Amino acid sequence: MLGEGQDENASWGRGEDYYEYFIVDNDKEKLEYYEALGVILEYNGRKCVANPLVPDKCIAYTKRYEEDRFRFKPPAASPDFYSRCIRCGLCYFQCHYMGYNAIRLASLRDGLKAFGTPIIDDHIRHPCTLCMECTRVCPTGALERVLEEAKERARKKERKQGKETFDRTIIANYPDLVKKTRMGVALIDPDLCWAWNSGDCKSCAKACPFGAEVFDFLFTPWGVHTRVKAVVRDDGTIETKCVGCGLCVAACPVVGSAIHVLPEEEFVRRYRNFKNTGMSYEEYLKKILDVEDHDPFKAVLRAMEINNVFLLDIRGIKKEKIKTELAAERSLGESKTT
Ligand code: SF4
Ligand code: SF4
Numbered sequence: 492m493l494g495e496g497q498d499e500n501a502s503w504g505r506g507e508d509y510y511e512y513f514i515v516d517n518d519k520e521k522l523e524y525y526e527a528l529g530v531i532l533e534y535n536g537r538k539c540v541a542n543p544l545v546p547d548k549c550i551a552y553t554k555r556y557e558e559d560r561f562r563f564k565p566p567a568a569s570p571d572f573y574s575r576c577i578r579c580g581l582c583y584f585q586c587h588y589m590g591y592n593a594i595r596l597a598s599l600r601d602g603l604k605a606f607g608t609p610i611i612d613d614h615i616r617h618p619c620t621l622c623m624e625c626t627r628v629c630p631t632g633a634l635e636r637v638l639e640e641a642k643e644r645a646r647k648k649e650r651k652q653g654k655e656t657f658d659r660t661i662i663a664n665y666p667d668l669v670k671k672t673r674m675g676v677a678l679i680d681p682d683l684c685w686a687w688n689s690g691d692c693k694s695c696a697k698a699c700p701f702g703a704e705v706f707d708f709l710f711t712p713w714g715v716h717t718r719v720k721a722v723v724r725d726d727g728t729i730e731t732k733c734v735g736c737g738l739c740v741a742a743c744p745v746v747g748s749a750i751h752v753l754p755e756e757e758f759v760r761r762y763r764n765f766k767n768t769g770m771s772y773e774e775y776l777k778k779i780l781d782v783e784d785h786d787p788f789k790a791v792l793r794a795m796e797i798n799n800v801f802l803l804d805i806r807g808i809k810k811e812k813i814k815t816e817l818a819a820e821r822s823l824g825e826s827k828t829t
């Protein structure tokens with residue numbers, strides 16, 4: 492369900508209850524198995540599996556994208572977007588002309604203020620590719636021409652070196668333009684992510700236009716954990732180069748996606764108290780790493796016995812979507828030998 496309402500910011504949604512539990516009281520086999528492992532808790536009269544990292548709490552998973560979905564303005568929306576946008580629809584037509592279909596025009600159900608303005612809200616099927624064509628055709632500056640600005644700055648710098656850069660990723664070189672471009676920020680749920688549960692997947696990182704500017708990888712004996720580089724400062728600002736295009740959401744092989752783009756205020760809320768555990772997102776990740784380093788029984792329980800069962804039996808994984816360095820190298824090797 493999309494959140495109702497509207498505000499001055501780029502996006503709006505519900506999000507207060509963004510996770511679901513691993514309920515097993517209708518599955519006798521699983522119930523007995525987890526009872527034997529001593530990880531069953533009572534929650535609202537239901538039996539749920541406990542979180543090995545926080546044993547007195549049920550393990551919580553971010554809901555499927557369809558139930559944790561927000562509405563965003565297109566990239567580089569100006570701070571006075573609603574007064575600048577004349578509802579001409581040119582961005583919408585350009586996005587469809589390019590074949591991306593990321594933009595829809597807001598209906599009355601989206602609220603009077605937004606009515607007729609461009610909205611992006613289907614990252615799974617139609618993420619924004621950051622082609623920035625919508626900003627190029629906007630006649631009023633409601634969408635600002637950040638790519639042109641980045642190119643101009645790069646030209647000035649590189650003219651001296653005798654070369655020019657035209658790639659959209661040059662936006663990442665200019666923190667003020669990254670901020671202007673930003674629609675939201677991506678957050679990975681490490682309990683759902685294949686790469687945080689002994690699997691091998693870098694699909695989100697491979698899909699990201701900014702690659703290593705946004706993602707990093709933690710190499711551990713338990714696998715290569717994929718992470719979006721984003722930190723919430725004490726003043727509530729977010730330090731990241733992620734602009735919230737949603738390409739990673741579409742690429743994730745987990746059904747309903749293990750990575751969701753959130754409005755900045757929602758990202759901060761979840762980051763500071765991840766899944767209501769009382770831990771920040773960063774602390775939660777550190778706890779996983781700590782368990783992997785010092786408590787192999789708990790690490791196996793968490794990844795193999797609980798999260799993988801939820802992932803494979805309940806949520807589902809589209810394995811054909813998993814992209815790894817290994818697969819890429821293998822196909823590179825094959826193409827070289829043919
Ligand atoms: S930048 Fe995104 S929203 Fe704008 S035209 Fe390209 S795909 Fe569509
Ligand atoms: S992390 Fe995801 S949302 Fe952020 S810039 Fe990369 S692909 Fe886009």
Ligand code: SF4
Pocket residue numbers: 679683684685686687692693694695696717742743744745748749750
């Ligand atoms: S694509 Fe999904 S499962 Fe794969 S590393 Fe990224 S968040 Fe994890």
